[in-house]
Amino acid sequence: MMGDxxxxxxxxxxxxxxxxxxAEFEDTVKSFTKECKIKGKPLPKTGGxxxxxxxxxxxxxxxxSFTDGDQDVxxxxxxxxxxxxxxxxxxxxxxxxxxxxxxxxxxxxKHSVGKPNxxxxxxxxxxxxxxxxxxxxxxxxxxxxxxxxxxxxxPNPMIHPSFKELFQxxxxxxxxMRLEEFLSATLKxxxxxxxxxxYKENAQCSQEMLQQLHQQLVESERKTMTYLKRFNKIQAxxxxxxxxxxxxxxxxxxxxxxxxxxxxxxxxxxxxxxxxQMRQNVAHSIDFTRPGTASTMLRAxxxxxxxxxxxxxxxxxxxxxxxxxxxxxxRLKAFLLQALRWRLTTSHPGEQRDTVLQAYINNxxxxxxxxVQRSVLMLIQSKSEIVRQYTARLINAFASLAEGRIYLxxxxxxxxxxEERLKAEDKYSLTRENVLGALQKLSLRxxxxxxxxxxxxxxxxxxxxxxSDSMSDYTLAYSVALLMNLCLRSxxxxxxxxxxxxxxxxxxxxxGHENHEIHPYVNGxxxxxxxIPSIREEARAMEMEDILRCxxxxxxxxxxxxxxxxxxxxxxxxxxxxSAESDxxxxxxxxxxxxxxxxxxxxxxxxxxPQQGELSGEKLLTTEYLGIMTNTPKAKKKPIPGIPQxxxxxxxxxVTPGYHRAAYPTN
Numbered sequence: 001m002m003g004d005x006x007x008x009x010x011x012x013x014x015x016x017x018x019x020x021x022x023a024e025f026e027d028t029v030k031s032f033t034k035e036c037k038i039k040g041k042p043l044p045k046t047g048g049x050x051x052x053x054x055x056x057x058x059x060x061x062x063x064x065s066f067t068d069g070d071q072d073v074x075x076x077x078x079x080x081x082x083x084x085x086x087x088x089x090x091x092x093x094x095x096x097x098x099x100x101x102x103x104x105x106x107x108x109x110k111h112s113v114g115k116p117n118x119x120x121x122x123x124x125x126x127x128x129x130x131x132x133x134x135x136x137x138x139x140x141x142x143x144x145x146x147x148x149x150x151x152x153x154x155p156n157p158m159i160h161p162s163f164k165e166l167f168q169x170x171x172x173x174x175x176x177m178r179l180e181e182f183l184s185a186t187l188k189x190x191x192x193x194x195x196x197x198x199y200k201e202n203a204q205c206s207q208e209m210l211q212q213l214h215q216q217l218v219e220s221e222r223k224t225m226t227y228l229k230r231f232n233k234i235q236a237x238x239x240x241x242x243x244x245x246x247x248x249x250x251x252x253x254x255x256x257x258x259x260x261x262x263x264x265x266x267x268x269x270x271x272x273x274x275x276x277q278m279r280q281n282v283a284h285s286i287d288f289t290r291p292g293t294a295s296t297m298l299r300a301x302x303x304x305x306x307x308x309x310x311x312x313x314x315x316x317x318x319x320x321x322x323x324x325x326x327x328x329x330x331r332l333k334a335f336l337l338q339a340l341r342w343r344l345t346t347s348h349p350g351e352q353r354d355t356v357l358q359a360y361i362n363n364x365x366x367x368x369x370x371x372v373q374r375s376v377l378m379l380i381q382s383k384s385e386i387v388r389q390y391t392a393r394l395i396n397a398f399a400s401l402a403e404g405r406i407y408l409x410x411x412x413x414x415x416x417x418x419e420e421r422l423k424a425e426d427k428y429s430l431t432r433e434n435v436l437g438a439l440q441k442l443s444l445r446x447x448x449x450x451x452x453x454x455x456x457x458x459x460x461x462x463x464x465x466x467x468s469d470s471m472s473d474y475t476l477a478y479s480v481a482l483l484m485n486l487c488l489r490s491x492x493x494x495x496x497x498x499x500x501x502x503x504x505x506x507x508x509x510x511x512g513h514e515n516h517e518i519h520p521y522v523n524g525x526x527x528x529x530x531x532i533p534s535i536r537e538e539a540r541a542m543e544m545e546d547i548l549r550c551x552x553x554x555x556x557x558x559x560x561x562x563x564x565x566x567x568x569x570x571x572x573x574x575x576x577x578x579s580a581e582s583d584x585x586x587x588x589x590x591x592x593x594x595x596x597x598x599x600x601x602x603x604x605x606x607x608x609x610p611q612q613g614e615l616s617g618e619k620l621l622t623t624e625y626l627g628i629m630t631n632t633p634k635a636k637k638k639p640i641p642g643i644p645q646x647x648x649x650x651x652x653x654x655v656t657p658g659y660h661r662a663a664y665p666t667n
Contacts, residue, residue, distance in 0.1 A: 454491075478657055484522075
């Protein structure tokens with residue numbers, strides 16, 4: 001231990017003196033220096049002038065290596081003397097560093113006599129490419145820097161119009177001036193004593209670690225609750241099986257002793273074995289006098305089933321909840337929106353989820369039945385991005401369920417607000433992604449379809465899909481599925497006539513997209529709009545049949561069958577059926593209960609995390625907003641049978657990607 005102290009003694013003493021100088025403890029510094037001298041302790045010089053001289057020397061070395069194009073030396077000095085807290089967190093430093101990497105990447109193009117050395121040039125370009133893929137990736141969504149991500153792939157950037165400015169003399173001199181100003185300001189500011197810097201960094205590190213541990217604790221608590229429920233279910237099943245086994249052993253023993261087992265005895269055992277009420281009804285209705293019936297039922301019981309007895313979640317004080325959603329801080333609003341969504345998405349399908357949704361609807365959680373000025377629904381227009389995002393997520397969760405869609409459709413303003421947000425939000429944001437998901441699910445309802453078509457959503461979608469490669473898988477699937485649902489309507493087809501060339505080009509491009517999940521919706525949209533003679537003519541003019549046959553060669557069996565139907569439609573000479581159009585407009589909603597699916601994307605990429613002492617999720621709801629008897633069990637409706645459709649044919653009725661994925665699994 002003493003050896004460690006002696007090894008760093010000079011540096012430690014220097015740090016103590018540096019801090020005392022900084023804090024202007026003049027008498028203490030004199031006493032400290034005197035005692036160090038008496039004891040023969042080494043004390044490095046930390047005079048103000050020598051510090052300034054060393055800073056000036058560092059700046060000069062950095063500027064020299066910049067001018068000489070010495071990339072390795074420059075970035076070694078840069079990382080050593082510019083604090084990481086500035087390099088990693090301040091926008092000015094990040095942007096300057098980006099341009100410095102560009103400077104060194106193109107240095108040989110500008111300063112070589114004759115043709116640059118290929119090996120040296122390749123090394124610099126590779127270095128720049130590595131930077132773009134790692135630290136520089138943070139700026140890839142910034143318009144200012146986006147063109148430079150193509151730089152490593154341009155053979156001669158000197159003649160490329162996008163990079164013309166980089167090769168002007170003023171660009172390098174301006175960058176050098178910006179570098180010098182930045183270094184002067186940064187290194188001057190970094191004269192903070194090393195002792196103070198060490199303390200601050202250690203405190204910050206401890207705080208970050210504490211937050212991380214707290215988040216892990218919250219997640220562990222959630223997992224523990226899930227595992228506890230599973231354990232209780234398994235334990236109950238175990239006790240039940242032990243009891244049933246004992247009865248079966250008694251029955252076997254009785255058989256050995258010559259006593260006959262009656263069908264009623266067997267039925268009694270089976271009723272106990274199949275604890276779910278529905279299975280009890282089945283057990284009572286089966287004729288157990290037929291050989292093999294009991295064993296068939298037993299084998300069927302071995303198929304994994306969901307938990308039978310799921311407790312209802314505690315009731316909530318919705319009046320207080322809605323008041324805080326409207327009047328609370330943005331952070332509280334976001335936590336409440338998150339907790340309410342989690343209650344819906346993590347609940348067990350069946351009675352528990354139905355009861356949660358029914359409680360939300362009966363208490364008009366989103367104010368869909370209300371015309372008040374400051375409603376919960378208006379949070380979709382909040383100035384806070386996170387509040388808008390979490391409102392959109394909750395609306396998307398509501399729209400995932402048939403009863404939720406009926407509830408949302410009660411408010412005439414909702415659709416327009418969602419359409420406004422769709423067009424106003426950044427195209428890469430989760431807010432827009434969830435708004436799009438909600439609109440797509442709402443497009444299962446005919447009245448809402450009609451409004452979307454009138455509001456010009458088809459041209460907007462076609463324009464957005466021109467840049468499909470930049471879309472997330474979720475955004476792409478729901479955009480194409482929404483377009484298809486709208487194109488199935490006669491008014492939607494007519495809208496496509498006005499932009500026939502654009503629609504056909506976008507759909508034909510999407511057929512070749514690597515995301516195979518979207519192909520059924522693309523095929524459905526194509527098949528639908530090709531019922532219009534003028535669109536068929538436009539498709540023939542652009543040789544659509546040849547394009548489709550190219551995809552037949554590459555597609556799977558289902559894809560091939562669907563494209564053959566589309567080609568048949570393309571070759572058709574049938575006129576537009578006016579009677580079919582009027583029938584189309586008079587059809588009733590076919591928003592079936594089987595279109596109920598909570599996709600995992602609803603809870604992905606949570607940006608809101610509780611800090612120490614903050615409540616979130618179910619704990620927040622049951623601690624602060626516990627109510628009395630606000631849960632109303634939902635009366636089970638008889639499911640409406642879906643219209644069967646061959647997987648070989650293009651889709652001809654509205655669907656959502658979540659439902660279609662479950663009904664028609666893709667390979």
